[in-house]
Amino acid sequence: MKREINVMDYEKDFLEETAPAYVNKEVWKPKTAKEADWCLGKIREKEAEIEDVLRFVEAKKKSLDEYLEKRTRPLVDDQEHLSALLQMYAETQLEGKKKRSISLPNGKFGFRKCPPSFTKEDTTLLEYAEKERPDCVKVKKSVDWANLKKGCTVDGDHLISQDGEIIPGVTVEQHPDKFYTEVG
Secondary structure (H helix, E strand, O other), X not given: OOOOOOHXXXXXXXXXXXXXXOOOOOOOOOOOHHHHHHHXXXXXXXXXXXHHHHHHHHHHHXXXXXXXXXXXXXXXXXXXXXXXXXXXXXHHHHOOOOOOEXXXXXXXXXXXXXXXXXXXXXXXXXXXXXXXXXXXXXXXXXXXXXXXXXXXXXXXXXXXXXXXXXXXXXXXXXXXXXXXXXXX
């Protein structure tokens, strides 16, 4: 028989575990600065616990990464050595032939053409293209949003210019204030 999860049970358990002993736990909420400060203290405690867990996990990750490197490094070295041997074999077997690979029951190996790579100095290249190949120059137009927004006002879901006109292409979505805590 599957038990349904009741969120209210979790909230009740949380309040019983965390609320001060002198309050009615089921309907408790801070009413004084002292009680609100108690909440901040609890938040600080939870942040410290989170940091402890993160430090533990990071230490485990580091330990596992070191283990992984220790166990796989010799295997990778063996793979690289065997690949170098195959490369030497392929060079001698394919020398002077159009064929660029060798197929065997356990796999295939050979050579692939690699495209060239380019290092570009954008300023010099742009100067050349503007003079010699203007068809290869891209011009990008975009709105200076920060400057456009200056002096505008929000009216409902519209952005209104300084002249009182609705700015097309802009829809304003209002959001409620976001609650935050800072403990220190």
